[in-house]
């Protein structure tokens with residue numbers, strides 16, 4: 653696998669990890685920018701207190 657290739661990975665714990673993107677803009681439902689980064693860890697378990705980001709609560 654090309655380690656520099658932009659990827660979106662769903663981990664075994666359900667976290668969605670975006671890596672190696674030059675600039676990804678995360679938008680809310682209204683199209684407003686939440687954040688622009690080259691790496692995101694997004695929650696898909698629903699336990700985070702920092703939505704839409706993973707805060708590690710999936711481990712509990």
Ligand code: FES
Nearest residue numbers: 695697706709710
């Ligand atoms: S996936 Fe990590 S807190 Fe939900």
